[in-house]
Amino acid sequence: GWRVRGDIVEIESAATMLANARNPVIISGDGCARSGALTEVVRLAETLGARVYSEPLNSLLVFPMGHPLYAGALFSNARQTRALLEGADVILLVGTTNLAPLVYTGTGLLSPETRLIQIDADPREFGKNYPVELAILADPRCGVEQLLDALGPVTAGAVSEMITRRRAATVQAISE
Numbered sequence: 001g002w003r004v005r006g007d008i009v010e011i012e013s014a015a016t017m018l019a020n021a022r023n024p025v026i027i028s029g030d031g032c033a034r035s036g037a038l039t040e041v042v043r044l045a046e047t048l049g050a051r052v053y054s055e056p057l058n059s060l061l062v063f064p065m066g067h068p069l070y071a072g073a074l075f076s077n078a079r080q081t082r083a084l085l086e087g088a089d090v091i092l093l094v095g096t097t098n099l100a101p102l103v104y105t106g107t108g109l110l111s112p113e114t115r116l117i118q119i120d121a122d123p124r125e126f127g128k129n130y131p132v133e134l135a136i137l138a139d140p141r142c143g144v145e146q147l148l149d150a151l152g153p154v155t156a157g158a159v160s161e162m163i164t165r166r167r168a169a170t171v172q173a174i175s176e
Helices: 008-019 030-034 038-048 078-085 140-154 157-175
Strands: 024-028 051-054 070-073 090-094 115-120 134-137
Touching (some): 008 134, 030 038, 030 140, 038 140, 038 157, 051 157, 115 140
Parallel strands (some): 024 090
């Protein structure tokens, strides 16, 4: 079918932010499943050595449960989720709609220095609950494919060694 591709300048900015992140996290939502983006999101997580959470109360399979980078589902309780996202400096939201219940407690879900990137086919989802630094209007599968292409050149050399170490450490932390 017809799929919206993301703006290439925004895609490249997102790739740079993610490649340079100390501790990137991906939150995968039902929009990923609907657009058939699972394989791409798995490749993205592996490329970045990023841990992946599914959005709270997701109704579809948004990431393979047995994958070593899968850290589980987020809670609809902000305090519990904040603890899980502690230390994440860049968070990529892909096709998520259910972050809303996380907002109505005294606890902010994200620390103020966390930078957010959001890929969604529906512009109404952008910054709905949190200010988003980069909002990329795209079909989730297309957007993630574009991001993978853009990451090629920026994840070479020294960055690649850092990512390899992070991937191993992340897998280790999740398995514990």
